[in-house]
Amino acid sequence: MTARMDRKFADVASEGRPVLVTYFMGGDPDFETSLSIMKALPKAGADVIELGMPFSDPMADGPAIQLAGQRSLKGGQTLAKTLEIARRFREEDQRTPIVLMGYYNPIYIYGVDRFLTAALDAGIDGLIVVDLPPEMDDELCIPALQKGISFIRLATPTTDDRRLPKVLENTSGFVYYVSMNGITGSALPDPSLIAGAVERIKTHTKLPVCVGFGVKTAEHARAIGASADGVVVGTAIVNQIASSLTEEGKATDATVPGVEALVRGLSAGVRSARLAAAE
Amino acid sequence: MNEAPKLNSFRAGPDEDGRFGIFGGRFVAETLMPLILDLQDEWDKAKNDPAFKAELDNLGAHYIGRPSPLYFAERLTAELGGAKIYFKREELNHTGSHKINNCIGQILLAKRMGKTRIIAETGAGQHGVASATVAARFGLPCVVYMGATDVERQAPNVFRMKLLGAEVKPVTAGNGTLKDAMNEALRDWVTNVDNTYYLIGTAAGPHPYPEMVRDFQAVIGQEAKDQMLAAEGRLPDLVVAAVGGGSNAIGIFHSFLDDEDVKIVGVEAGGKGLEGDEHCASITAGSPGVLHGNRTYLLQDGDGQIKEGHSISAGLDYPGIGPEHSWLNDVGRVEYVPIMDHEALEAFQVLTRLEGIIPALEPSHALAEVIKRAPKMGKDEIILMNLSGRGDKDIFTVGKILGMGL
Ligand SMILES: Cc1ncc(COP(=O)(O)O)c(C=O)c1O
Numbered sequence: 094m095t096a097r098m099d100r101k102f103a104d105v106a107s108e109g110r111p112v113l114v115t116y117f118m119g120g121d122p123d124f125e126t127s128l129s130i131m132k133a134l135p136k137a138g139a140d141v142i143e144l145g146m147p148f149s150d151p152m153a154d155g156p157a158i159q160l161a162g163q164r165s166l167k168g169g170q171t172l173a174k175t176l177e178i179a180r181r182f183r184e185e186d187q188r189t190p191i192v193l194m195g196y197y198n199p200i201y202i203y204g205v206d207r208f209l210t211a212a213l214d215a216g217i218d219g220l221i222v223v224d225l226p227p228e229m230d231d232e233l234c235i236p237a238l239q240k241g242i243s244f245i246r247l248a249t250p251t252t253d254d255r256r257l258p259k260v261l262e263n264t265s266g267f268v269y270y271v272s273m274n275g276i277t278g279s280a281l282p283d284p285s286l287i288a289g290a291v292e293r294i295k296t297h298t299k300l301p302v303c304v305g306f307g308v309k310t311a312e313h314a315r316a317i318g319a320s321a322d323g324v325v326v327g328t329a330i331v332n333q334i335a336s337s338l339t340e341e342g343k344a345t346d347a348t349v350p351g352v353e354a355l356v357r358g359l360s361a362g363v364r365s366a367r368l369a370a371a372e
Numbered sequence: 373m374n375e376a377p378k379l380n381s382f383r384a385g386p387d388e389d390g391r392f393g394i395f396g397g398r399f400v401a402e403t404l405m406p407l408i409l410d411l412q413d414e415w416d417k418a419k420n421d422p423a424f425k426a427e428l429d430n431l432g433a434h435y436i437g438r439p440s441p442l443y444f445a446e447r448l449t450a451e452l453g454g455a456k457i458y459f460k461r462e463e464l465n466h467t468g469s470h471k472i473n474n475c476i477g478q479i480l481l482a483k484r485m486g487k488t489r490i491i492a493e494t495g496a497g498q499h500g501v502a503s504a505t506v507a508a509r510f511g512l513p514c515v516v517y518m519g520a521t522d523v524e525r526q527a528p529n530v531f532r533m534k535l536l537g538a539e540v541k542p543v544t545a546g547n548g549t550l551k552d553a554m555n556e557a558l559r560d561w562v563t564n565v566d567n568t569y570y571l572i573g574t575a576a577g578p579h580p581y582p583e584m585v586r587d588f589q590a591v592i593g594q595e596a597k598d599q600m601l602a603a604e605g606r607l608p609d610l611v612v613a614a615v616g617g618g619s620n621a622i623g624i625f626h627s628f629l630d631d632e633d634v635k636i637v638g639v640e641a642g643g644k645g646l647e648g649d650e651h652c653a654s655i656t657a658g659s660p661g662v663l664h665g666n667r668t669y670l671l672q673d674g675d676g677q678i679k680e681g682h683s684i685s686a687g688l689d690y691p692g693i694g695p696e697h698s699w700l701n702d703v704g705r706v707e708y709v710p711i712m713d714h715e716a717l718e719a720f721q722v723l724t725r726l727e728g729i730i731p732a733l734e735p736s737h738a739l740a741e742v743i744k745r746a747p748k749m750g751k752d753e754i755i756l757m758n759l760s761g762r763g764d765k766d767i768f769t770v771g772k773i774l775g776m777g778l
Contacts, residue, residue, distance in 0.1 A: 123777065132419065149677040150663060152558045153401045159545060197399060198662045202676030224399045226664065246433040249403040251565055256406060257448040260641050 095243050096267045098141070098218045102301045102322065105140055111318035112250040112267075113138060113329065113363045115356055116327030118145035118161035119178050119333060120170025126344040127165075130334070130352050131182045135189045136359025137353045142182075143221065143325070144156050146195030153223045154319070156277030161331045164342050172199045176215040183216030190243060192219040192266070197233065205233055208239045219243035219266040227253040227259050228261055234263050247271050248294055257297050267323060268294055272308075278328040281307030281317075290319035311362030318366025326359055382629035382705050385696065390579020390666075391698035398578045400665045403562045404450035408665075413423055414485050414579045416562040419587065424480065428532025431476050435509070436466050438473075438591065442599035442756075447726045455609065455749035457742060459759040464730065468618045469761030470542025470592060471502040471573060475585075477588035479506040481735040483567035489564065492571045493557040495522055495550035495616065496687030496734065499530025499573030504538035506679060506707060514538040517556045520548035522686045529765050534607045550690045554664055575694035578665030582694050596756060597627045606646075606757035610635045610745065614738040615708065616652075616687050618694030620760035629705060638697060639681035639737045642710030652681035655701050659692040670696040684713035684769070685733035687761075715740040720763065732761035733769070 115134050122126050134142055147162035147170050179191050193212065200208050200212045200222065200256070212220075220237055227246070228232075234244040243266030251274060254259050261268065270290060275284050291302050304317050305325025314324045333355045337348040374489055385392040398408060416423040432438040441464065443458045444651040447754055462470040474622030482490060490507045492514065500516040502674050507514035518540040523530050527692060531658045533540050546552035561570045593611075600608055611628050614623035615638040628634045643651030654669040661670040663678055671679040671691035702708040719740035731739060735758065743756050749755070763770070 111575050147677075149546070150555050151662070153403075153562060155559075166677060173675075196662075198672070198678070199676035201662055201667075202672065202674070223401050224665075226398065226400060226402050226405045228398050228405070247402045249401075251403050251406045253406065260402065272404065274565045276559045279563070285602075355569075 094266060095187070095218065095241055097242055100177060101140060101188070101190050101269065106322070109367055111363050111366050112140045112301070112303065112323035113314070113322055113360055114141040114143060114305070114323050114325040115330055116143035116145060116164050117141040117327060117330050118158065118333065119148060119175035119263045120147060120165035120168055121131065121331070122164045122172055122338055122342050122344050123168045124170065124178065127349055128178050128181055129349045133349050133353050134356060135186060138354035138358055141192065141323070142178055143192045143194045143327070144175060144194055146172055146199060148196040148199060151196065153276055155276040155328065157328045157331050157335065160335065164212045165252045172203050176211050179217055180215040188217040190207070191216060192221055193217055193219040195223070197222050197224050200233065205236055209237055209242060212242060213240060216305050219245050221247070221269060223247070227262060230263050238265065245269055250274050250290065253294070257294065258273060261298045264300060267303050268298060268303055269325065270294060270321070270330045272304055272306045277306060277308070279307055281309065281313055284316040284319070285301045287317060311358040314359045314362030315366045318363045324363055330355060337346060382700070382703070383626060386568045386579060386583055390583070392696045393702060394660070395551070395695035395698040396579055397580060397665050397669050398665060399662050399667065400578045401562060403565060407565055408478045408578050410579070411481070414465065414481055415580050416545055416586050417533045418481055418484060422716060426591050428477060432591065432713055435478065436472050439595040439599070442596055442603060444603070445727050448723065449746070450625060451726055452743060452746040454746040454751065455753040457746055457755050457757065458600065458608070459757055460592055462592060462620065462758060462760045463729070463762035467498070467502045467505050468667070468764060469498040469502070469756070471499045471733040472505065472618060473591060473623070474573065474585050474588040475499070475502040475506040475571060478571045479510050481513070482571070483510060485569065487567060488512060489568045490571050491557050491560050491568055492515070492573060493517045493550065493553040494573060495519070495553070496732070497522065497526040497686065497691055497765060498534065498687060499534045499590055500538070500540070503527050503571050503573070503777040504533040504536035505668060505719060508536045511568065515542050515560065517543055517553040519550060519553045520544045522549055524585060526765055527684055527768070531641060531771070532581055534707065543670070549686070551557045551678065551680070558664070564611065574598070574619040575622045576617045576664060576666060576668065576692060582666065582696055586626060587694060589619050590626045592620070592623040593625060593627030593756060596624060600756060604754060607631055607634050608741065608754040609633070609749070610637065610755045612637045612738045612742050612755060613638065614734045614760060615641045615689065615693060615697060617692070617695045617740035620758050622694060622696055624756070625706065636706045637705055637741060638708045639741045640708055640710050641681070641685060641688035641737060642712040643682045644686070644713060646710060649679055650682040651710065652690060653687050653710040655698065656710050660698065663692050666695045667700070668692050668698045685737065686715060687732070687734040688737065703749060709741060711737040711740045717770065729759070730763035731759055732763045733766045770777060
């Protein structure tokens with residue numbers, strides 16, 4: 094539902110702070126723990142949730158998210174189960190937008206129409222599908238938009254002014270600016286460079302611009318949030334989960350509280366971000 | 373020269389979006405989109421540039437050793453007692469396989485684009501060796517991603533790459549085979565977009581790679597056609613090649629696609645049999661899906677997760693296939709069949725003993741199919757097979773299986 098996303102961005106903007114977008118991998122390390130993590134995120138201060146759909150060949154992801162996907166698949170996760178996590182979350186929370194993030198093949202195999210119907214039913218608001226550039230919009234983007242599900246596109250440092258209009262054309266919800274050329278989990282570049290890029294994108298669109306890839310600490314969140322409409326944190330959360338597991342990769346009592354504590358800190362970071370901008 | 377293109381041609385693809393029917397396309401991360409569009413521009417210019425063609429031909433003749441011979445396998449033909457068997461001897465090329473044809477073409481493009489660093493993925497190591505070779509020849513640093521399992525079973529090629537100055541990076545993700553190496557090469561490419569050229573080793577990946585690699589390999593079929601006409605005064609009745617990603621196969625097939633009387637067969641790795649998961653027969657036992665930039669037949673489960681294939685031959689150990697093959701299968705122009713590990717192993721030994729040619733395990737699959745079909749064909753019929761590589765790299769694998777102490 095596009096409306097829930099737009100409302101959330103408007104509400105948070107009226108608080109005078111950037112949006113905190115949190116990513117985790119659905120089914121990591123198991124279905125129930127993953128559902129508990131998802132329920133804990135908004136309570137700890139997350140505004141938007143990116144729910145990762147595991148894929149055997151995550152070409153744009155670094156080691157941390159690759160391993161999370163492997164743990165999830167090993168635990169028996171499937172696309173249907175990831176949708177089920179969202180549906181169970183929605184029973185309790187009707188306000189937090191959910192964006193599914195992953196790769197195209199599991200969706201293609203599930204069947205695009207069947208997937209979109211199931212996603213709407215599960216309360217999904219948006220999709221990020223890494224390997225579907227605008228050239229492939231007929232596959233999923235256009236059908237999703239027709240059903241009222243946002244299609245959120247990544248813009249990267251290689252997306253120059255010539256290409257940006259094409260990338261933005263069918264984008265809705267928000268624009269996800271990838272802070273560097275590379276895979277998830279790399280180091281964060283200089284925030285001032287990112288601010289320049291956000292400004293550049295904003296001359297082409299009225300959509301909110303969220304920045305991700307490399308944001309790991311409250312301090313990062315604060316620095317990036319000074320210029321961006323939102324901050325996306327993924328690998329740091331996935332690493333937090335990984336560090337709480339037993340050697341066999343099973344959840345422990347520390348798994349959910351660890352994520353809560355991390356997200357609470359990140360949330361404090363975005364809540365002081367505009368102060369950072371004013372400094 | 374300005375003939376209108378034949379409407380019913382099997383050689384017209386891909387369309388401008390890189391599609392062969394529903395197959396192909398450009399399924400890549402946004403970071404890579406500008407790069408593959410640049411590559412396409414450069415390729416469109418280069419393929420119509422006489423200077424580019426001249427340089428390619430010159431290196432083909434003096435560096436690779438083209439044209440490769442067309443060889444009549446007299447003793448094998450007599451032994452099987454049916455169709456006349458000819459080999460297109462790509463195994464005599466510099467570096468020992470057809471892979472060099474593509475590498476020379478792509479490194480010339482990389483130079484034109486001002487790229488200063490080459491990356492490649494490799495399975496058997498033949499493409500890695502060919503990439504390291506052209507990188508040495510043109511003075512560019514080269515990083516080769518290779519699955520850790522393959523690093524082990526193709527040790528001689530790892531050593532060759534290192535001697536040639538390339539850095540070989542073992543990939544431990546997944547099963548540590550070709551698909552994992554390709555994932556890692558793509559990760560390198562999104563990280564080093566400014567200076568790096570990704571030299572893909574087969575006719576797969578996002579557009580324009582499948583078309584471009586095919587065009588660099590099509591020289592195999594063009595030469596073979598002329599050579600066959602010179603030798604026999606007619607075209608072959610059957611053309612056979614092994615299919616991993618599909619580059620040697622499309623290379624020899626392409627010139628014959630519109631010759632209706634020529635039957636064409638692609639041979640996939642049947643591994644230990646199609647019943648379980650231990651094979652790499654993407655077309656015979658897979659279904660269409662999206663991986664590594666293109667839609668094509670893949671080995672996958674019901675949730676769209678890609679499976680790890682198995683083949684005795686590291687070069688066929690890929691759970692996908694080039695998109696043009698998927699299309700040629702669906703339109704019925706080419707027939708794809710599996711050959712099991714043990715059949716390939718048997719064929720390997722037959723050729724070694726009867727013709728004094730040690731073939732690579734990949735074309736040994738094609739040969740096993742030829743051995744099945746030739747006796748059922750008439751003595752006046754002709755088979756053309758692509759002998760895509762030599763077996764030096766495989767003698768340790770084969771020796772181990774046959775229990776010879778090496
Ligand atoms: C000799 C030889 N033939 C065939 C192949 C399979 O690749 P393709 O299907 O692209 O020709 C390989 C791959 O390593 C090879 O080394």
